[in-house]
Amino acid sequence: MNILVTGGAGYIGSHTCIALLEAGHSVIIADNLCNSRRETIEKIIEITDKEVTFFEIDVTDEQAVDVIFNNNKIDGVIHFAGLKAVGESVDIPLTYYYNNIVSTMVLAKACQKYDVNQFVFSSSATVYGENKVPFIETMDLLPTTNPYGETKAMSERILTDLAKANPEFSVALLRYFNPVGAHESGLIGEAPNGLPNNLMPYVTQVAKGRLKKLHVFGNDYPTLDGTGIRDYIHVLDLAEGHVAALDNLKEGAHVYNLGTGKGTSVLELVKAFEDSNGIDIPYEIVDRRPGDIASCYADASKAKRELGWTAKRDVITMCRDAWRFEKIYKDLDE
Numbered sequence: 001m002n003i004l005v006t007g008g009a010g011y012i013g014s015h016t017c018i019a020l021l022e023a024g025h026s027v028i029i030a031d032n033l034c035n036s037r038r039e040t041i042e043k044i045i046e047i048t049d050k051e052v053t054f055f056e057i058d059v060t061d062e063q064a065v066d067v068i069f070n071n072n073k074i075d076g077v078i079h080f081a082g083l084k085a086v087g088e089s090v091d092i093p094l095t096y097y098y099n100n101i102v103s104t105m106v107l108a109k110a111c112q113k114y115d116v117n118q119f120v121f122s123s124s125a126t127v128y129g130e131n132k133v134p135f136i137e138t139m140d141l142l143p144t145t146n147p148y149g150e151t152k153a154m155s156e157r158i159l160t161d162l163a164k165a166n167p168e169f170s171v172a173l174l175r176y177f178n179p180v181g182a183h184e185s186g187l188i189g190e191a192p193n194g195l196p197n198n199l200m201p202y203v204t205q206v207a208k209g210r211l212k213k214l215h216v217f218g219n220d221y222p223t224l225d226g227t228g229i230r231d232y233i234h235v236l237d238l239a240e241g242h243v244a245a246l247d248n249l250k251e252g253a254h255v256y257n258l259g260t261g262k263g264t265s266v267l268e269l270v271k272a273f274e275d276s277n278g279i280d281i282p283y284e285i286v287d288r289r290p291g292d293i294a295s296c297y298a299d300a301s302k303a304k305r306e307l308g309w310t311a312k313r314d315v316i317t318m319c320r321d322a323w324r325f326e327k328i329y330k331d332l333d334e
């Protein structure tokens with residue numbers, strides 16, 4: 001199939017392009033490079049030795065999206081493009097609502113116009129709010145604590161309503177848990193701008209010596225060692241989950257958790273990183289981070305049952321691959 005991948009130059013999108021190309025699909029990337037680099041497209045081509053079509057456009061631009069649909073045979077869309085920094089979304093909510101909602105609307109509208117009925121959407125476990133773990137797809141969603149999370153919940157509702165109104169429209173709403181790691185080549189991975197918000201990139205930058213020590217946000221949670229529990233999933237497993245979702249699309253809107261089903265605490269992750277890479281990660285326990293929840297992990301049984309997909313890579317592999325990428329990667333400001 002010819003797949004339009006919005007946000008395909010980004011962290012999860014680039015790994016998914018590789019998985020799609022390796023599975024025999026063709027890929028058209030639409031990305032405005034607001035949080036990624038053009039070189040990533042070249043790396044995708046280098047890793048797969050396959051062609052990729054790239055359009056540098058903003059997917060909130062209805063006309064630019066129309067041109068792509070009009071000039072290319074598109075069988076399906078995977079919509080990754082979005083802004084994702086939780087804290088920033090609190091400071092500039094309109095930018096987040098506009099970018100993340102309008103992009104979904106523009107793409108859904110183009111799909112209607114050009115009779116494209118295969119759609120996969122990047123949602124997030126954040127939509128569960130502070131539910132009881134493990135999070136399962138049948139749960140009622142609780143409000144999230146930030147505009148970013150609300151854009152995901154709203155986009156899910158928009159696409160679900162569209163599927164109700166158009167019975168042939170098939171959409172998979174994929175709720176990712178905590179993607180980490182990188183392609184085993186070390187050529188692509190997660191490269192946040194500025195100070196990392198997320199745990200794994202912070203740890204790899206401490207390992208590299210760019211940052212002095214990790215701040216562990218709270219050790220008084222009701223968990224095994226008091227630190228937050230998350231369901232870390234290797235980005236390549238996540239990428240393969242998208243191929244499985246695409247291959248198993250069916251009419252209507254269907255929600256799937258993409259996680260491992262296994263929780264890991266902050267201190268367990270730090271230890272796994274130290275053990276797998278032989279590097280000490282100095283850390284200090286500090287106050288809880290506002291908005292954080294104690295535990296978040298998936299019930300991953302639906303994706304296994306309906307998509308035939310399970311995550312295969314363990315936390316040690318995630319740490320090794322994340323570190324390999326960090327070692328090779330050169331920041332633009334370095």
Ligand code: NAD
Nearest residue numbers: 007010011012031032033034035036058059081082122124
């Ligand atoms: P990323 O920032 O690396 O990738 C997003 C890509 O979208 C970037 O290349 C960016 O340039 C592009 N983009 C953003 N707005 C655009 C627009 N209007 N037009 C065109 N391109 C645009 O982020 P990621 O981690 O790869 O996340 C991909 C998707 O998965 C996002 O929708 C994100 O919200 C979602 N998600 C991410 C995580 C995570 O922890 N990384 C977890 C759950 C869900």
Ligand code: WQD
Nearest residue numbers: 086124126197198199200202215216217228229230266292
């Ligand atoms: C993981 C654990 C922190 C950094 C976020 C978004 C979520 C989703 C994924 C998009 C927590 C602790 C972290 C640090 C720490 N994104 N931590 N020191 O918060 O689970 O999820 O990214 O959809 O919406 O909220 O991920 O990696 O930030 O934190 O102690 O410097 O690590 O408290 O327990 P989180 P994270």
